[in-house]
Amino acid sequence: MDERLADMSDLGESLRGRGMRLTPQRSRIIDAVRALGHATPDLLAAAVGQDGGPALSLSTIYRNLGALEDVGVVSHTHLDHRSPTYHLADHAEHLHLVCLSCGAVIESPVDTADPFVGNLLTRHGFVADVKHMAIHGWCKACSAQATELKSESGAQ
Numbered sequence: 001m002d003e004r005l006a007d008m009s010d011l012g013e014s015l016r017g018r019g020m021r022l023t024p025q026r027s028r029i030i031d032a033v034r035a036l037g038h039a040t041p042d043l044l045a046a047a048v049g050q051d052g053g054p055a056l057s058l059s060t061i062y063r064n065l066g067a068l069e070d071v072g073v074v075s076h077t078h079l080d081h082r083s084p085t086y087h088l089a090d091h092a093e094h095l096h097l098v099c100l101s102c103g104a105v106i107e108s109p110v111d112t113a114d115p116f117v118g119n120l121l122t123r124h125g126f127v128a129d130v131k132h133m134a135i136h137g138w139c140k141a142c143s144a145q146a147t148e149l150k151s152e153s154g155a156q
Helices: 003-017 024-036 041-049 058-070 110-124 140-155
Strands: 074-077 085-088 094-099 105-109 134-137
Touching: 024 041, 024 058, 024 085, 041 058, 058 074, 094 110, 105 110
Parallel strands: 094 134
Antiparallel strands: 074 085, 094 105
């Protein structure tokens, strides 16, 4: 049995243990999330629409993502102010760094934020869950380009 089938079999057992079934729709959505890595419901709808099966409505996508998140199969983060972005829960141990210039999304290990998390705990008694967080700023290439443009305009 190939690895994907074994994973789906384990997932089916896990869902049944929670009173749910691994429906064809859920299986297709999970496959799309796995293939895309990070995806909005709109991107997932487009992906399952191209997998050879019947199209799934956005309401079906959202409903199934909610159910899959409830049982710990997928998780989401908000990379911007639009739709949430979903990924497999076993791929959730990272921060999302979102470039405000080019839109790149960079993954960084969660422990990168340990000093920040420690400061929140010390100063406010607040235990932060940074896996759900997106940090906005500028990627290395865009910040270097901005610095270069500033130095060129200052030299004139």
